[in-house]
Amino acid sequence: MDAILQPFEQFFGPAWPAVWTLVKIVLILAPLMLAVAYLTYAERKVIAYMHVRLGPNRVGPLGLLQPIADGIKLMLKEVIIPSGANKALFIFAPILSMAPALAVWAAIPFADGWVLANIDAGLLYVLAIGSMGVYGIIIAGWASNSKYAFLGSMRSAAQMVSYEIAMGFGLLSVIMVSQSLNLSDIVRQQGTGWFADKGLGFLSWNWLPLLPMMLVYFISGVAETQRAPFDVVEGESEIVAGHMIEYSGMTFALFFLAEYANMILISTLASIMFLGGWLSPVGFLPDGFFWLALKIAFFLFVYLWIRATFPRYRYDQIMRLGWKVFVPLTLVWVLVVGVWMMSPWNIWK
């Protein structure tokens, strides 16, 4: 690897670190964008099969070029700015919702050592930057000067703040057992333990002892990304598309991309925190990025599965689930894990 990079390093001289970082960013974002594009395709196909339909099948073989066609269509359409809108904020909102969704990936480890910025408090960084995504939605709703958009952004503000608490507490128990905020360390810690020594690594991952927290985390994650059944923010049948109602063309596409990038992010985090990241489930197979991709794909499938299965929650039910069920549950679980770790049956030494 170093031998290949040597000539480039000489060519760029002192600017090399910056250039190399940019290259790495592109190496992360390009596949991510591709994954987002094909996630939309997968969504339509999966849901179609669940509904006993065919789904997209016209553009390219098996409809495989459909996302590309959609992308081109969105890029070519006109961006309409409503006359009563606050122009600067109206344009700024989609950017603000897209930027955090991409910036978060800096701290995500894809395999041992494959991470752009190995931050000590990586998990907190992810949560902090992730929590900024809500501004895009709120500002979009306000700047559109439309009632539906405003209602959508009000709902999203309340929903995001509520579920962030449950999510944070759910992750807290993971932090407690791994004694670290660094995502790579959290994965590595899951590779140790009694089962891992016996070659049955998947039983040492966090999902087994922290199963309730995994469920809480993933459900909160679904609510955070405002996907069905928590999609009252967009609520196509009641407030048309919520904050996105006035957007068209590329500005709309940015919201769309951000939403799907966030779905992938939640799935990735769930894989890293509870399913051992890049670790192989059994001792005789090597670890690697492949396993992480597989686990992400599993969670993404669950996303689509849930969407095809459950009806939308009513707004007060969402609030009730977040505040009256998840928050107390996670609080108690933090206590349980704390007591467990102090007891002689501590399995995370």
Add this chain to the structure above:
Amino acid sequence: MDFKTFVFYFLSAILLFAAVRVITARNPVHAVLYLVLSFFTAGGLWLLLHAEFLAIMLVLVYIGAVMVLFLFVVMMLDINLERLRQGFWSNLWVGLPVAVLMVAEMALVLTGRYFGAEALPTPPPQPADYSNTKELGRIIYTDYVYPFELASVILLVAIIAAVALTLRRRKDTKYTDPSKQIAVKRNERVRMVSMPAEKE
């Protein structure tokens, strides 16, 4: 000027600009957004000081939660700016000299060499595996456990006060009780009627 100093001045400039806009912006929503920007840049400045945990917490708690709710409220308010501005010029005659005087006094005191960078020793560099999150946790739960508990009691009081001042049970509100909804048995909803088959 090395890169770090450049970043410092860059962030400081944004921070100052945003802070000034917070109080000069005509639209309250803009003011809140500038406040968010100033929090974010302040977080950046803390990062430069190697206070990663605090910087991230500033973003997570203030930007991610507190300001969202703040924005939520400000967006719903219909603030009449013209009425707020009334009396601004007449009060300025009193306010401005006082403010100028205070700023001048502060400048006189604080520009002395006592608060200069030379007066404070540079902290020794920390090893690479130093985690200031861990250090903070250690000190909060040992030496500062008493203030920490007091802060939690204050938050409890805030909850009680908020509930006491805002919770109203209106008699005419219709709401459903989900636990009752779930507890419904089939027999309570469906009545099986056996009927003899009708013939034409």
Add this chain to the structure above:
Amino acid sequence: MNFTIPDLYPASAEIFVLIMACVVLLVDLVAGKSRRWMAYFLTQLTLIGAFAITLFTMDGRTVLTFANGFIDDTFSDILKLVLYFSVAVVLIYGRSYMAERRLENGEFYLLVLFATLGMMVLISASHFLTLYLGLELMSLSLYAMVAINRDSAVCTEAAMKYFVLGALASGLLLYGISMIYGATGTLELPGVRQALYFNSANSKVLVFGLVFVVAGLAFKLGVVPFHMWIPDVYQGAPTAVTLFIGSAPKLAAFAMAIRLLVMGLFELAEQWQTMLMLLAVLSIALGNLAAIAQSNLKRMLAYSAISHMGFMLLGVLSGVVAGDPRYAVPAYSSAMFYAVSYVLMSLGAFGMILLLSRAGFEAENLEDFKGLNKRSPWFAFVMMILMFSMAGIPFFVGFFAKFAVLQAVVAAGHIWLAVFAVVLSLVGAFYYLRVVKLMYFDPPADTTPIRAPFDMRLLLSANGLAVALLGAMPQAILDYCAYAFIGGR
């Protein structure tokens, strides 16, 4: 990491109150509306229990615990005992008033308990951080209590004013504290004092911080020119809450002044004494003059509170003469005597307003006291004692409190200050005596018989008699206050 469990014994009263507050919270939730008395009795039980704990753990030693964040000395013990007592009295006086206005809910008792806890923390603070947190705990509970009658516009306005100005004061205080921290490098009050003792340079920054600390303190004490909130809050809040605000927090504010200025910044006494002198002179002047113009008794008592706080500051500011702390103990104990006796009188005065109020009627105007002698000679007599004592007429407790403070002022060599204070308290006597005149020489405007619970009548009578009888043994109380400082500081 070496960590030992801190010594919890000195803070056992605080821990007890906190636990009981949580118990009250849960019990009231379960008991519901029909069994509100449970919250009331548990609250009283808490105060009695805390009283017993503080009394039995009082041993004259000074103990620091919680990494020097908490101090347990005689000063704190004595003040806490008075605090529990006054809060219990407030609850007895205020209960039927709150119940008649449908304001007697569990939150009221909870907020009282948490405010009490905040004051206890404040009284025992030996660290800027705990001092500030105690102050905030107390203030936050008080803001909510002022607003507790949420449907009343006057109430809400008072709460808003109190909240905004209180937050501003906290900001000033914190700013000052941060300056002092920057100059001394420590947040512990004894540490600050030590740092100041060994390093007297850099006083520029210190005085700068001191100005802000004194301003924040003045806000909390409610002395001129930081008094604007007092009349509005006193008038706007439900009278039972006014009674609370007018009594126990004054003790806490006094304790805060002593902790900050004497325990922490004693070496800067020359500077802060001058500042306090200005505050005291202005408060005594404005408080007494403005009170004359009031027709609302609550508002009148608010201005009288301003002047009384100014008087109390006279004691605090005469401790050090030309760098010589010889007069410190008598001066500070006279201020403490003043604070305690003021709390006693203020409890009685607001208690009288509560006694005459009934459902749908607030006896808060001066006219409402007209001809009280005809309606109830005994309570007119009690009110007369209270008013005489507040005016400083011999030989009630208020007179001796004023006398002790003036003695300290004269000992410190500020003769003109003493003369000024005496002249203005003579002016102030006018409006207290006006109340007496209304009660005895005017025909009653309202002839409804006075109805009040037995415990309240009994306690109010005892309160009035205490004001009269404690005047018979001022030296004993003064000695006790002095003991607080000798044992502690």
